[in-house]
Amino acid sequence: MLVAKTIDEFRTFRERLVGVKRKELNREPVVGFVPTMGNLHLGHLSLIRAMRTGCDLSVVSIYVNPTQFGPKEDFARYPRTPDDDLASCEQEGVDIVFMPADEVMYPVGFQTRVSVNELSKPFEGELRPGHFDGVALVCCKLFNIVRPHKTYFGQKDYQQFRVVERMVKDLNMPIEMIMCPIVREEDGLAMSSRNSYLTPNERKEASSIYRALSEIKRAFQAGERKVSILTSLGKQFLSTSIKLQYLAIVDAYSFEERNETCVEGDVVLIGCLLGTTHLIDNIILEGGA
Numbered sequence: 226m227l228v229a230k231t232i233d234e235f236r237t238f239r240e241r242l243v244g245v246k247r248k249e250l251n252r253e254p255v256v257g258f259v260p261t262m263g264n265l266h267l268g269h270l271s272l273i274r275a276m277r278t279g280c281d282l283s284v285v286s287i288y289v290n291p292t293q294f295g296p297k298e299d300f301a302r303y304p305r306t307p308d309d310d311l312a313s314c315e316q317e318g319v320d321i322v323f324m325p326a327d328e329v330m331y332p333v334g335f336q337t338r339v340s341v342n343e344l345s346k347p348f349e350g351e352l353r354p355g356h357f358d359g360v361a362l363v364c365c366k367l368f369n370i371v372r373p374h375k376t377y378f379g380q381k382d383y384q385q386f387r388v389v390e391r392m393v394k395d396l397n398m399p400i401e402m403i404m405c406p407i408v409r410e411e412d413g414l415a416m417s418s419r420n421s422y423l424t425p426n427e428r429k430e431a432s433s434i435y436r437a438l439s440e441i442k443r444a445f446q447a448g449e450r451k452v453s454i455l456t457s458l459g460k461q462f463l464s465t466s467i468k469l470q471y472l473a474i475v476d477a478y479s480f481e482e483r484n485e486t487c488v489e490g491d492v493v494l495i496g497c498l499l500g501t502t503h504l505i506d507n508i509i510l511e512g513g514a
């Protein structure tokens with residue numbers, strides 16, 4: 226496994242490995258890419274495994290991107306475990322890890338912004354102003370550096386997927402985006418690096434997020450389509466110590482909120498606070514009667 230810390234280094238490695246694979250396969254190799262902020266867990270590894278199955282050359286980036294954190298957010302204390310992450314990548318058969326420093330990504334004089342307007346406004350965008358601009362910017366830069374054919378993102382960050390997908394379309398990037406299912410702990414809590422911020426009690430309460438989502442989906446599958454009924458049902462299952470920031474049913478692509486009734490394929494989104502920890506989760510309403 227090769228580890229690149231600079232863009233030049235990455236490009237040299239990519240060119241070299243593409244050359245080797247091209248000869249081996251007698252065709253242009255498919256380059257896959259999984260962008261991460263490190264502190265890799267089974268959620269990340271599921272994306273890497275999907276990439277390894279679908280691509281000839283596998284690239285992972287590990288970069289805690291400062292531009293997607295607000296001034297009062299957890300950038301400084303975000304868990305950083307580079308040695309473990311590299312060991313996991315090696316074990317998963319990743320070909321190149323790109324691990325840039327801030328000066329590499331945002332050198333002195335950097336001033337370009339990337340904004341996906343409408344999709345970035347509601348829900349996480351409203352709670353975290355500027356967050357999706359930072360995500361779009363770093364993904365745009367990483368895509369230009371890595372030049373993947375396919376890139377793998379988690380359903381866990383559903384709004385992020387739609388924002389990046391829109392940017393890829395709007396900027397004519399020749400990249401296929403693949404959404405991978407949410408990997409959960411045994412009690413249903415979606416795996417996340419931020420789960421490590423939870424106290425033991427909060428961690429217990431956190432499983433009620435998935436319970437709420439599952440109950441909404443179950444009622445949908447039994448034929449309930451009224452948004453008010455589905456959302457109040459969900460709220461009943463949420464632990465009282467959870468401060469709900471939003472619970473909404475939205476169109477899967479436009480993120481338009483359903484007010485009256487919902488349809489197959491819509492997505493239930495939850496954003497909440499457990500103590501001071503912000504958690505998100507979602508479920509797709511499918512398999513309806």
Ligand code: AMP
Nearest residue numbers: 261262263268378379381382407408416
């Ligand atoms: P992060 O390191 O939090 O920026 O996440 C990197 C990628 O991993 C994103 O595409 C996330 O959606 C994805 N991811 C994070 N947690 C999970 C999970 N529990 N299941 C599936 N994908 C995940």
